[in-house]
Amino acid sequence: MIAAIRCVLRRDLLLALRRPSDVATALLFFIIVASLFPLGVGAEPNQLRAIAPGVIWVSALLSSMLSLARLFAVDHADGTLEQMLLGAAPLGAVAAAKVFAHWLVAGLPLVAIAPVIALQYDMPVPLYGTLALSLLLGTPVLSFIGAIGAALTLGLRGGGVLLALLVLPLYVPVLIFGAGSVDMAAAGLSALGQLQLLAALLVVSAAFAPWAIAAALRISTE
Amino acid sequence: MSTAIKWYWFASPQTFYPLAGRIALACAVGAALLAAAGLYVGFFVAPTDAQQGDAYRIIFIHVAAAWMSMFLYVVMAFWAAIGLAFNTRLSAMMASAIAPTGAMFTFVALWTGALWGRPTWGAYWVWDARLTSELILLFLYLGFMALQAAIDDRRRADRAGALLAIVGVVNVPIIYYSVQWWNTLHQGASVSLTRSPSMAAAMLTGMILMALAFWLYSIAAALARVRCIIRERE
Numbered sequence: 001m002i003a004a005i006r007c008v009l010r011r012d013l014l015l016a017l018r019r020p021s022d023v024a025t026a027l028l029f030f031i032i033v034a035s036l037f038p039l040g041v042g043a044e045p046n047q048l049r050a051i052a053p054g055v056i057w058v059s060a061l062l063s064s065m066l067s068l069a070r071l072f073a074v075d076h077a078d079g080t081l082e083q084m085l086l087g088a089a090p091l092g093a094v095a096a097a098k099v100f101a102h103w104l105v106a107g108l109p110l111v112a113i114a115p116v117i118a119l120q121y122d123m124p125v126p127l128y129g130t131l132a133l134s135l136l137l138g139t140p141v142l143s144f145i146g147a148i149g150a151a152l153t154l155g156l157r158g159g160g161v162l163l164a165l166l167v168l169p170l171y172v173p174v175l176i177f178g179a180g181s182v183d184m185a186a187a188g189l190s191a192l193g194q195l196q197l198l199a200a201l202l203v204v205s206a207a208f209a210p211w212a213i214a215a216a217l218r219i220s221t222e
Numbered sequence: 223m224s225t226a227i228k229w230y231w232f233a234s235p236q237t238f239y240p241l242a243g244r245i246a247l248a249c250a251v252g253a254a255l256l257a258a259a260g261l262y263v264g265f266f267v268a269p270t271d272a273q274q275g276d277a278y279r280i281i282f283i284h285v286a287a288a289w290m291s292m293f294l295y296v297v298m299a300f301w302a303a304i305g306l307a308f309n310t311r312l313s314a315m316m317a318s319a320i321a322p323t324g325a326m327f328t329f330v331a332l333w334t335g336a337l338w339g340r341p342t343w344g345a346y347w348v349w350d351a352r353l354t355s356e357l358i359l360l361f362l363y364l365g366f367m368a369l370q371a372a373i374d375d376r377r378r379a380d381r382a383g384a385l386l387a388i389v390g391v392v393n394v395p396i397i398y399y400s401v402q403w404w405n406t407l408h409q410g411a412s413v414s415l416t417r418s419p420s421m422a423a424a425m426l427t428g429m430i431l432m433a434l435a436f437w438l439y440s441i442a443a444a445l446a447r448v449r450c451i452i453r454e455r456e
Contacts, residue, residue, distance in 0.1 A: 152369060153369070157372065162368055168361070169397070216382070
């Protein structure tokens with residue numbers, strides 16, 4: 001099982017490395033969406049500082065969701081997914097490995113680039129740590145929940161829009177705790193409560209989502 | 223033993239079809255009578271509220287619709303789970319038959335809530351915890367229906383919808399508490415929904431009558447819809 005997980009992880013990362021433009025697109029999307037808000041709401045620094053955590057988190061949500069549409073689609077198209085379903089390794093473990101690989105190439109860069117966006121929004125520097133930590137805990141949850149939706153909508157017409165409709169309502173708690181933690185820190189309070197709740201969401205989704213993803217994959221490919 | 227046989231007997235769509243027709247008719251008649259009684263009590267018997275005037279009377283529809291909207295999602299997820307676990311066709315059909323009724327009640331609850339909020343709170347919409355979670359519940363219903371509509375293969379649609387409903391029902395409490403918590407954090411335009419505990423007996427009677435009417439209506443509508451689905455598929 002460990003060998004299978006390592007194999008899938010290595011393969012997905014290698015594939016991402018060979019086609020770096022796919023990774024760059026999601027990251028670029030994140031930056032562009034976050035940069036659009038000041039153009040819409042105006043460049044008043046106090047206002048920007050107030051909306052910064054929410055904007056960064058919503059952009060991360062959308063960017064993670066966009067890249068999820070491709071999570072299983074390519075493997076489904078070339079038949080790799082069927083081999084994974086037939087293989088001896090438990091499908092849940094394979095799914096978890098794929099989600100983790102997705103997070104490494106789509107979620108982790110967001111965590112790294114978020115302070116630059118925060119700089120654009122004139123966010124106070126002491127908040128960067130909380131922002132990065134909340135994204136670090138929250139984006140894997142987005143990948144896990146979103147992967148269930150991606151597996152359910154595999155090969156459907158209008159899959160991308162449908163995925164958004166299914167997954168975005170389920171993202172609400174992550175958004176609330178993620179943006180809330182930064183808001184708490186900005187108000188001078190301890191953000192520990194929200195961060196712990198995010199960590200709890202991460203633990204729960206990491207424990208249960210792989211099974212749901214595996215069940216969804218079996219439903220979609222039968 | 224005999225009850226067990228009956229359960230299996232009626233689990234077949236063919237034998238369930240005529241039974242569903244009879245129950246649906248009885249429930250529809252009951253719903254109409256109870257709704258007439260409830261609306262009469264609500265509009266003519268119940269006293270005018272001291273603080274809210276006559277505007278409060280919308281709660282006779284609003285509260286019952288909100289109850290049903292939440293309860294029907296659980297019922298839908300229950301049938302979906304049964305269908306997924308035991309691979310029974312009828313359970314999956316019930317789940318897809320309940321979804322539109324649940325979505326309708328969610329919408330009615332939001333709509334009447336907005337109409338009530340305008341004279342009472344001075345705004346059609348506030349980001350109150352209950353309103354927000356009700357809105358997200360509507361999105362969950364619509365997502366379930368959209369997913370089933372997008373899949374042509376019936377079996378796959380049933381099973382995919384079932385999985386989504388189960389994931390949704392696990393998430394509903396998390397969403398509810400996170401939204402409630404978010405609202406207490408952003409204490410702003412929030413207005414407490416809690417009224418004075420002393421409610422006139424006539425008001426309570428009207429509300430219970432309307433709730434029962436909506437119950438029977440939900441059963442009637444779901445069974446009528448499941449009959450259409452059986453005809454379509456079998």
